[in-house]
Amino acid sequence: MTDKYDVLVIGSGPGGYVAAIRAAQHGLRTAVIERDRLGGICLNWGCIPTKALLHGADVAHTLANLRPLGFTASGIEFDITQLVEFSRGVSGRLSDGIGYLMKKNGVDVITGTAKLIDKGVVGVRSGKDESVPATEYRADHIILATGARPRSIPGVTPDGERVWTYFDALVPTELPKSLLVIGSGAIGVEFASLYRDLGSEVTIVEVAPQIMPVEDAAVAAHVRRQFEKRGITIRTGASVSDLTVGTDSVAVTVTSTDGTVEEVTVDRVLVAAGIQGNVEDLGLEDIGVEVDRSFVTTDQWCRTTAFGVYAIGDVAGGPCLAHKASHEGVLCVDKLAGAEHVVPLDKDYVPGCTYARPQVASLGLTEDQARGTGRRLQIGQFDLQASGKALAIGEADGFVKTIFDADSGELIGAHMVGPDVTEQIQGFGIARSLEATGDDLAEVIFAHPTLSEAMHESVLAALGRPINM
Template sequence: MADTNYDVIIIGSGPGGYVTAIRSAQLGFKTAIVEREHLGGICLNWGCIPTKALLRSAEILDHANHAKSFGLTLEGSMKADVKDVVARSRGVSARLNGGVGFLMKKNKIDVIWGEAKLTKPGEVKVGKSSKPVVEPQNPVPKGVKGEGTYTAKHIIVATGARPRALPGIEPDGKLIWTYFEAMKPAKMPKSLVVMGSGAIGIEFASFYRSMGVDVTVVELMANVMPVEDEEISKFARKALEKRGLKIITEAKVTKVDKAADSITAHVETKDGKVSQIKADHLISAVGVQGNIENIGLEALGVKTDRGCVVIDEYGRTNVPGLYAIGDVAGPPMLAHKAEHEGVICIEKIAGVPGVHGMDHRKIPGCTYCNPQVASVGLTEAKAKEQGRDIRVGRYMFNANGKAIALGEDNGMIKVIFDKKSGELLGAHMCGAEVTELIQGFVVAMNLETTEEELMHTIFPHPTLSEMMKEAVLDAYGKVLNA
């Protein structure tokens, strides 16, 4: 009879779940992970990774269309083959999906295929999945664990999230898309309406615009990417509009009429005026919600709030022995937050000395549109709301030699310091490769670095990273190359 008792069972194999399982095994726990569909979760299969593959194709197309500015002449016209673009994206996901399976075997983690339900403290019942299991195919192959009852002293819920749907504008998979359909179009549409300008909405808007699609973005708030610093948001909007995106802010889609092969979105602005926009499809990108239903949380009395499990800084719920991490545990709903949260959770369980609780102020956010946007810490407005006396520094890409050489001289870096202590409170960027640059400021904040250490750090030349130091110097009236 198969062994069904574990030290740790993790429900969900997304970035948070599988990373936590690996760290659990490293710490000596007998570990199992329950997955109902595919290893790697939404991020690896339908989110972070495949979207970046799509955006890479878009980036190359953008460069090709501007080859003349680099002194290059391309024979004929550059065209995007949507089938091949999607196939490459799916291939990237498949490769990484297999990598997660390898890591499970390497770390001797049991993968239990099926749908998990918490039946009582310390017990998980795994039934047949309501979704088509991608790997292995049903029925579960011999030698692989599947349906049954399993027990563990510690159970970690990492069930992730799904697209949020607005009443009356529910996705239908044909005319109204979520990111699932937007990621694998059968043919390239001629026009799109994107509802919501968070990271998901703006990334798809950017991708489809690069592919030549007429894109209109409708955002309820006053600024696109509303969680970002207002100055950066406005800068990004201008750059996106220069690329041909149409952006309507302080507006909402109130109704969608469907025809055989098109939609008409009724868009109401804050002054009450309503206009109609006809397009081939509408992408609903109004956020995501935690997968808390049908997993037994109610029966166990687990506390939830606004569709997410309530936890402390170590991932503990109000029920002893039950934990939650990642998207299901609330915002920010980011893969890297889920991974770090999971490591904190399992190390706290193991009694590892010096474990620090999750500090949400130091979680970076990245949006991979063109131009990219990245940030960490407080915005200027939030710092002022907290009554901080601040110094703000800025540096523009058009003063940086590497950016000019790359032909990527439209961007800016903004830093915010506490005037009294020199503490770095926040960093905000828009421009080429800022999603790679932001980690420098994240490390600085984690080390409690002040402006003095940053000013005495030698940045290599010529690099985009030099602008990070120049922005710091600007905050203190010492900027050199501007």
């Protein structure tokens, strides 16, 4: 007899496990299907382990800059295998925690590989033997949360040894003397910053005219300057046109849009040129789920083109961020459960965070995008060189930029670069959610001395009322 559920979630990443918990909270009989470890890519191979490694990089940076604070240290040794072990331990602990949450909320966990075999029917195989019949499960609602994986580049084939994906970069057995990173989105920039702080020589190759192409141009330019001060070589408007793997190195041909050709030899190459949705072998085409450029097509309620099938998170397209996936998980389930006051996601205002040094955080439109709307704008910027707290901690390279609609006072963009900005961006998110105007934010009292005062000063600058600049 086929097991029957109200909701079946395929994938247990930050979208899938959150959707499963929310469905159980609605009193729906729910199961999550996972072929690997609970937590998905974010917890096991993405967000969490990279932050653990980046914490190690921050420690390395601190140790290298002790003298201005009156400290000296000698005999310090670094073992990258120990840092990797710490990172994997953090992921393992959190994965076990998700198992506890599933049990606590009464969500069944089904281990295996899922495939949609008919309307409302999912087959699950626990092994690769095709001769063994799949176990069938039925559900009124099926939520796809299968995530995404690194996008391949023609002529560049990761081998796990000399040519890495971010999976390989998370578990190195030794620190490479030199690393070339293809792509300068959040993944590429974070790993470039990480490996540079740990001692590797790093080169970034980016096909777009600026690094961090989705960020505000001023932010991207600031990060580039800071990276180059740290000795990171950056080639924008360039691509890898040839790659030859040797026994102990990789020879890379970098071709610029102006025709300039450069030969670079490095220990390792990291491919960080975007991601593609995990849509293969799910049976989507057989039940009428539309896929566009590897991502499932959805409407504002996460519904696909097949009745009763939904998609959330990375597999449903950008922005490919864990918190966007979690939000969609709740939104999707609340809507299918008939909850009141469900609000569609405005993807333009999902905060983006990059945990490099310096950190970058943003939401809403960039300055160029905002000017393209034809609105009258009020734009304010505050430099952290005028922040007492930033100077006190020796991290005063950065700024906060805010963009308002001059007529309505609406906050339409916020861009931050500097220390701990990823911990502050939610302040602008809350402001936008509550429809606070620039005048409203100007009246908020920010504690002194804090890094977040720069947010307030940026707002005041946009209103033509700067105090500390």
